[in-house]
Amino acid sequence: MTRLPILLLLTSSAWGQVAYDRIVHASSEPASWLTYSGNYQGHRFSPLSEVTAANVARLRVKWAYQTDSRAEVSPIVADGVMYVSGPNTAAALDIRTGRELWTWKRTIPKDYQNIGFGRVNRGPAILGDEIFVATLDCYLVALDAKSGRERWSVKVEDYRPGYSMTLAPLAIRDKVLVGVSGGETGIRGFVDAYDAKTGRRAWRFYTVPGPGEPGHETWPGDSWKTGGGSTWVTGSYDPETNLVYWGIGNPGPDWNPDSRRGDNLYTCSLVALDGDTGKLKWHFQFTPNDSHDWDSTHVPVLFEADIRGARRKVVAIANRNAFYYVLDRSSGEFLAGKPYAKQTWAKGLDDRGRPIVIPDTEPTEAGKLVWPNLNGATVWFSPSYSPREGLLYVATREIASIYFKRKAEYKPGTFFAGGGEADPPGGAESGAIRALVATTGEIRWEFKMHTAPWAGVLSTAGGLVFSGSNEGNFFALDAKTGKPLWDFQTGGRIAANPISFSIDGKQCIAIAAGQVLYVFSL
């Protein structure tokens, strides 16, 4: 029954055929949400403008969809259907009602362990007539968008030593890209690309260079073999240059760098990879020889701007280490950077963007108090860039940790962290949504939050910014001033990224909270 209205809706376009060109031009069809960040540039910006500061107070729940476990999904919307995913699950939903059209499930092996992260999934990808899902047991699966039937599945890596996947894949041209979790189990991270039609692996880029490869000299002895460098957050893509931008996680063991003195390339870096071959074009390392678990796994944000009098194509990152960076995206050249949250580990950045590290800020046996905490000033959840405002909105965490260093022993499939952290006594934490001038990182405004957030940000052409809180508030702010305009208590912790799309011409905003996916409209 639920299929009838959808078929009616789709008389004009081939249902389920999301050609690559449609994703490249995603901004010209804002009724859909065709890739993780809404566009390849990582903007998480909706060109829809029906919901504005003047009417957002009338926003109300249109429907809700319940899931079996903590929902962190950023859905895909195409041609009247919403595609969602969870840990080893996926479903297609009727966008008018939230009713299921199909569901898919893959059994999680009994001996699977998630070490250092939750059993979550952050979204599917779409290309052509296929939906792609990355699974906890480290398979990439292609599903028929119409039926949810499996087209192919491929083992990306063995989950038993600690490889896993929670991210939304990135589908570009004819390939599907994924990265892995496992930074606390001594993995050797990589970014993989698979042929979208066959599932055959097209290339692999190892984030920790092997013997003979450039960068290998930054790892003493055999430390590279357990060097970490996970890749657990979806990257961005420049269709014009065919370059993929991907953030790399922490080195292993996390809190004890004694066995891996050196820069530990390409951990805590951004890499630019050729989309056809996976060949490294350039890299930029934010935190050399990290010892605080500051993965550089964020969605890179691509835009063009006038910087010091010249038009530049840039990539911007609000980093877990509390600094904001603007880089030239064809060369990786450092253009600007400054802290956007409290930090006590670096005096600043030198003129090439390398941190000037304050001595005695590494973890110790007795414990060392450092800002930000291990989860950083921001982390996996997405920032948003508004081309209208020239602002980059980032959910910011103001929080410290006491960092402990311990001995680390590598045993496959066990916690390989070399320490940990504790909350400082009386540990005050807070958070904010901050609007940064995208070209400089200067803070334009902030909206203060009760605790350090764990949810992403969406901005819209209606002049609004949406985000969520640990206490379940989903809210809208004025994109120019940060003034709160609307809020709704969802009843569950929000640890997800919002999206926007439209149903029958009406703008909707969706957010997962607790175990529920909510869709709002006027």
Add this chain to the structure above:
Amino acid sequence: MRRWVLVVTLVVCARAQTQPDAGVGRKIFESQCALCHGQTGGGGRGPSLTRPKLSRAPDDAALRTLISNGSGDMPGAWQLHADEVVSVAAYVRSLGALPPEVIPGDPVRGAQRYAASGCAGCHIVDGRGEGFGPELSAVGARRSAAFLRQTILKPASTLPDDFQYISATPASGAAIRGVRVNEDSFTIQLRDANGRYHSFRKSELTSLRRLERQTPMPVYEGRVTGADLDDLVAYLASLKGKP
């Protein structure tokens, strides 16, 4: 994410076969546990550990799990390596051989003093009393006698980290004082001394004051003294909850 790390630590601990080293355990205890349990395990905000039986850790495996994962007010020490947890557990067990905390006073007379002082007007013990203040049915299992004494004399000196006494003034009327029971970025919920709940949108308040180091509990310094104070402390320390 830390929640998941804890689960893993548990698994790791269960597999640990290392010989415990109480010397190592003592060093870790003094730097990371003593803040609540006292430098020599005599207790404080956390209970005294100088007792042969620990109610929340009946055996060594349970003790190691408790140290790694925490429970209730107690944070987990997941930063510790598995054999360090074993050593801390061994040290904690060795504290059980020490003489227990000396608690002068008579708990039976203390119960009378408790009733006469009006404590039941704000606290529940074994189902009786009013629920404005914290329940005390098991307070003797959670706090040391010295900490209880300090709380009676100077209650503002022992407030938990997340305790807040609030004065909120709505545009429509007089300030309301109450204990914060919940809060998010937009709203706050209070319970006043009559047990009534108040819910406010912060944007609609003309003032929201966090009354630092203040509590509705009266100061009993100079009001309950000498043997009466000893008795009252002995009574509270005897409250161990349901077995």
